[in-house]
Amino acid sequence: MPLTPEQQAEIDELRASARPTLRAVSEGMEKHLYLARPVLDHGFVRAIDYMGDDAAICQAARVSYGRGTKAVSNDEGLIRYLMRHWHSTPFEMCELKLHVKLPVFVARQWIRHRTANVNEYSARYSILDREFYIPEADALAAQSVVNNQGRGEALSGEEASRVLEWLKSDAARSYDHYEEMISTEGQQGLARELAxxxxxxxxxxxxxxxxxxxxxxHFLRLRADAHAQYEIRVYAETICEMVKDWVPSAYRAFEDYRLGGATLSASAIDCLRRMLNGEEVTQETSGMSKGEWREFQAVIAS
Incomplete structure (x- = not known):
């Protein structure tokens, strides 16, 4: 269960306590506030607070006094222009605060994005719950033979069962010892920060x-990508659904230019021009490495 009855009661109370405000409000994000979106077996993502909306991006770009200075269609065109030309500052005027419950190994990967403010649950002061991420059988995969960072084919049969049993038994045993080490009944007990x-x-x-x-x-472009590790990708995809409702025009531009777009090098653009002019271009005549050529071919393949 991602949420206890007490946590759900607190969420229900927060959502029932609406207050008037003069600040910019995104109706799309309002429906997500406080609600926990389940991820993996025990995790979740929930929006705690936000600032700004699509109009705030345009307002910052124009440094205007308020809303309504331009038509909605012009606002969307401006947002697409900003995204297309990598003018990032207006997008920085919008902020989102999330409460995330996630496995530690996913958190260590996530924290590589050092452009956020983070406050994590402290196991120095509190005792961690007995909750572990145990993958579904179809998420157990062998090491990829072509990508040192990726997965290959899924494990099957006896091997998959053996791995799952090891994951469960190792997690249970380590938590049993954790509890025993911090016990205070009849023994001094090890400090939580060490246990x-x-x-x-x-x-x-x-x-x-x-x-x-x-x-x-930037986080979503990398982590919602099909090549990202599954366990962090499902969190990114859940956040995408929230952002899509929060800033729909900005998200459409993001989908078009970042998620669905591609960046071409000067060599790749030169090759594309030569191809359009009827020239037969090969990897040997392209000026690209084999890896670059393979990626280029993937972009232009029909």
Missing amino acids: RMNLPANIYTQWYWKVDLHNLF
């Missing part, structure tokens, strides 16, 4: 993560 070092990387942690829209888009 936690025995816990595996698939135990769940939680944090508040606040980020501006420009850096959020």
Whole structure:
């Protein structure tokens, strides 16, 4: 269960306590506020607060006094122009604060994005819950033979069952020892900050993560990509659904120019021009390495 009855009651109370405001409000994001969106087996993402909307991006770009200075169609055109030409500052005027529950190994990958404000649950002061990420059988995969960072074919049969049993038994045993080490009944007990070092990387942690829209888009471009690790990608995809409702015009531009777009090098553009002029271009005549040529071919393939 991602949420306890007490947590759900708190969420229900928060959503029932509406207050008037003079600040910019995104109706799309309002429906997401406080609600926990389940991710993996015990994780979730929920929006705690936000600042700004599509109009705030345009207002910042024009440094105007308020809303209504341009038509909605012009606003969308401006947002697409800003995205297309990598003018990032107006997007930084919007911010989102999330409460995320995630496995520690996903958190360590996530924190590589050093452009957010983070406050994590402290295992120095509190005791971590007995909750571990155990993958579904179809998410157990062998090492890729072509990508050192990726997965290959899924494990099957006896091998998959053996791996799952090891994951479950190792997690349970390490938590049993964790509890015993910090016990205070009849023994002195080890400090929590030391006892936690025995816990595996698939135990769940939680944090508040606040980020501006420009850096959020950068995170989503990398982590919602099909090549991203599954366990972080499902979090990114859940956040995408929120952002799509929060800033729909900005998200459409992001989908078009970042998620669905491609960046071409000067060599690649030169090759494309030569091809359009009827010239037969090969990897040997392209000036690209084999890896670059392979990626270029993937972009232009019909």
